[in-house]
Amino acid sequence: MTQFSHRHLLGIEGLSKQDITAVLDLADQYVDQNRTAQKHSNALKGLTQINMFFENSTRTQASFEIAGKRLGADVMNMSMQTSSVKKGETLIDTALTLNAMHPDLLVVRHPNSGAVNLLAEKVNCAVINAGDGRHEHPTQALLDALTIRRRKGKLERLTVAICGDIAHSRVARSNAILLGRMDNRVRLIGPRTLMPGNTDTLGAEVYEDMEKGLEGCDVVMMLRLQRERMDGGFIPSEREYYHRWGLDPAKLSHAKDDAIVMHPGPMNRGVEIDGILADDINRSVIQEQVEMGVAVRMAIMDLLARNLRAKPEAVYA
Numbered sequence: 001m002t003q004f005s006h007r008h009l010l011g012i013e014g015l016s017k018q019d020i021t022a023v024l025d026l027a028d029q030y031v032d033q034n035r036t037a038q039k040h041s042n043a044l045k046g047l048t049q050i051n052m053f054f055e056n057s058t059r060t061q062a063s064f065e066i067a068g069k070r071l072g073a074d075v076m077n078m079s080m081q082t083s084s085v086k087k088g089e090t091l092i093d094t095a096l097t098l099n100a101m102h103p104d105l106l107v108v109r110h111p112n113s114g115a116v117n118l119l120a121e122k123v124n125c126a127v128i129n130a131g132d133g134r135h136e137h138p139t140q141a142l143l144d145a146l147t148i149r150r151r152k153g154k155l156e157r158l159t160v161a162i163c164g165d166i167a168h169s170r171v172a173r174s175n176a177i178l179l180g181r182m183d184n185r186v187r188l189i190g191p192r193t194l195m196p197g198n199t200d201t202l203g204a205e206v207y208e209d210m211e212k213g214l215e216g217c218d219v220v221m222m223l224r225l226q227r228e229r230m231d232g233g234f235i236p237s238e239r240e241y242y243h244r245w246g247l248d249p250a251k252l253s254h255a256k257d258d259a260i261v262m263h264p265g266p267m268n269r270g271v272e273i274d275g276i277l278a279d280d281i282n283r284s285v286i287q288e289q290v291e292m293g294v295a296v297r298m299a300i301m302d303l304l305a306r307n308l309r310a311k312p313e314a315v316y317a
């Protein structure tokens with residue numbers, strides 16, 4: 001039986017190597033299931049899943065909803081645009097109100113770093129972080145890891161470049177932690193103005209020059225400029241940014257010949273990535289990342305539900 005002794009999934013930070021491997025192994029099974037006509041199973045039957053997205057989302061919200069439905073949960077999407085949050089209700093009051101309806105799984109995205117951890121302390125159900133500010137986005141890192149493991153046949157001793165707006169990106173943070181934990185080399189590439197101050201605690205090497213940073217990489221992960229988290233101008237112009245940090249075939253030629261190109265979406269073609277390269281099925285695995293997203297979310301919710309059913313009152317790691 002798979003071991004995954006957590007009550008919530010708040011970040012990659014709290015996961016061990018074994019935890020990560022357990023999620024990916026189970027997700028592999030769900031990839032197979034999702035490719036058949038019989039996509040449904042019963043891991044979440046009888047359970048209620050509420051998705052609370054306080055920030056815009058296309059992929060993440062849709063894939064949590066599909067994942068829950070494929071596993072038989074009753075899934076409800078709270079529309080935060082029309083909820084009482086607009087009337088001034090705090091996050092905690094909203095959460096306590098929902099908690100009184102006895103959900104089993106709460107999937108939360110919030111613009112403030114740490115908001116999801118706070119919420120997890122106030123409710124009785126399992127909480128999954130679907131992205132909090134610039135802090136963590138654990139299911140994105142897990143789906144990226146699954147994509148890499150399936151494409152490269154391993155998830156260790158690889159060199160992975162994460163490029164662009166690192167400072168404002170929870171995807172970069174969660175990925176750097178996960179990839180480091182699995183014994184890969186992580187390079188962070190981008191303008192100095194978009195590099196966080198704590199890159200050494202992430203165990204990553206920092207490059208400002210794309211060509212140098214991409215040299216010999218197995219995986220190239222591109223990120224969007226997170227303008228909603230910027231206060232002021234961090235780049236001279238989009239044209240200049242594309243020229244220096246946008247991924248095009250010429251820059252990619254510095255990575256290994258079989259390097260794969262990734263992007264969590266949403267993508268800004270012609271800003272951080274060349275549109276033709278993004279669609280090149282020989283290099284880009286962007287659509288595969290979306291497919292892996294559903295499987296990984298099924299795996300996580302299945303594992304958390306097993307714990308809920310086995311020991312509802314237990315104290316978790």
Ligand code: NCD
Nearest residue numbers: 059060131137224264265266
């Ligand atoms: C990312 C996010 O929301 O953090 N998107 C996603 O979940 N696929 C990245 C982004 O918004 O740029």
